[in-house]
Amino acid sequence: MEELTGVKADNWKNTCRNQQRVTQDMVEAIGVIWPQYAYWLVTGKTDEVHGHTSPTRDRIARDLEKVKEEGDQ
Incomplete structure (x- = not known):
């Protein structure tokens, strides 16, 4: 996901583990990749x-x- 989005892999992992909230950058990146x-x-x-x-x-x-x-x- 880091390669696709530019968002650090640790941020994606932490989000999946409910240790971090989804960020605006994550939402925007997903919207660009999968509109x-x-x-x-x-x-x-x-x-x-x-x-x-x-x-x-x-x-x-x-x-x-x-x-x-x-x-x-």
């Missing part, structure tokens, strides 16, 4: 009509597509 998740990250909501999704919704869509493809074989 489709920016709205969800800040609000906790999705807005698929405008291209705002969440990692969970994307994962579900991929899994459903895989199941569908396997069923067509």
Whole structure:
């Protein structure tokens, strides 16, 4: 993540361990790398009509597509 975002790895680790709060730099970096998740990250909501999704919704869509493809074989 440090290479992708420029935010030090220790900061990411500390955030994951609940030893540090997410910083503005972290949110901005994620928004640049994954713009489709920016709205969800800040609000906790999705807005698929405008291209705002969440990692969970994307994962579900991929899994459903895989199941569908396997069923067509």
